[in-house]
Ligand SMILES: Nc1ncnc2c1ncn2[C@@H]1O[C@H](COP(=O)(O)OP(=O)(O)OP(=O)(O)O)[C@@H](O)[C@H]1O
C-alpha cells in the first residue's frame with residue numbers, strides 16, 4: 105500500500121503534476137471534482153479525462169479520445185501488442201520533455217547473469233509484456249536440438265522489482281529513473297528496451313479541428329520552457345561575433361542604442377546552453393547581459 109495515498113486526495117501518476125502545469129500554461133481551464141475522472145473545460149468546448157498512463161494509447165488509438173499525454177514507453181507497449189498487420193491508431197505529435205526514464209532489463213546484482221541473452225528461456229516479470237516479448241524474441245535463437253527456446257514473460261501490475269527476491273523471476277523488465285528502486289531491490293540493469301519521455305499523442309482518425317489548436321498551445325508552452333530570452337549590449341564592431349553566439353531562433357533582434365558605437369541584442373537561447381553562451385558573450389565584449397524567462401511562445405515552424 106502506498107503510504108501517501110488517501111481516499112480523498114488520490115496521488116495519481118508520475119506524469120500528472122507536469123501535465124497539469126502544461127494544461128494551465130496552455131490556458132485550458134477546468135475544475136476537477138473530487139473522485140471524478142472527467143472535467144469539463146470552462147473556456148473551450150472540450151472535456152478532459154484522467155486515465156491510467158497505460159490505458160491512454162488504447163482510448164486514443166480507438167479514436168474515443170482525440171489527444172492524450174502518456175509515456176512513450178506506454179505507446180510502444182500498445183503498438184507492440186497489436187496483432188500482426190494491424191496498424192496503430194496512435195500518432196505522436198510532440199515530445200514533452202518531462203517524465204524521462206528507461207525501460208530496462210534487470211537481474212539480481214549478486215547473480216551470474218551479465219547479459220540479457222542469458223535470460224532467454226528463463227522467467228521474466230514485467231508490466232510491459234508486449235515490449236518484453238518483442239525484445240526477447242530478438243535474442244531467442246534456435247537451440248542445439250533444433251527447437252526454439254522461449255522466454256517466459258509474466259505480467260504484474262506494480263512492485264515488479266520484488267519478483268526476483270520472491271523467486272518468481274530470474275529477471276525483470278521495469279522502468280528506471282534515478283535507479284533508487286532498482287538498487288534498493290538488489291538489482292542491476294543489463295540492457296535497455298526503450299528510452300522514454302512523456303509525449304503528446306493524437307488519434308490518427310480524429311476530425312476534431314481543436315486538436316491542432318490545443319497541440320500548438322502545448323507546443324508553445326514546451327518551447328517556452330526550453331528557451332530563455334538573452335539581452336545584452338555590445339560594441340557594433342563585435343556584432344558578427346555576437347550573432348554567431350546567439351543566432352536566435354530565426355535571427356536576433358538588433359536595436360540601435362543612443363551611444364553610436366553600441367547596439368542592444370535580444371535573442372532566444374536554449375536554456376541548457378545559457379551559461380556557456382554568457383561566458384562566450386563576455387569574451388567578445390558584451391555587457392549588461394540579462395536572461396529573462398519566457399512565459400509562452402508561438403511560432404509556426406517549431
Ligand atoms: N520513476 C519514474 N520516473 C520518471 N518517469 C516515470 C517513472 N516511472 C514511470 N514513469 C513514466 O510515467 C508513466 C506513468 O507511470 P505511472 O506509474 O505513474 O502510471 P500511472 O498508471 O499513471 O500511475 P500509478 O502507477 O501511480 O497508478 C510511465 O509510463 C513512464 O513513462
Ligand SMILES: O=P(O)(O)OC[C@H]1O[C@H](OP(=O)(O)OP(=O)(O)O)[C@H](O)[C@@H]1O
Pocket residue numbers: 118261262263264265278279280281282283284285286
Ligand atoms: O529509478 P527510480 O527513480 O527509483 O524509479 C523507478 C520506479 O518508479 C516506477 O514505479 P512507481 O513509483 O510508479 O510505482 P509502481 O511500481 O507502483 O508503479 C517504476 O516502476 C520503478 O519502480
Ligand SMILES: [Mg+2]
Pocket residue numbers: 118
Ligand atoms: Mg507507477
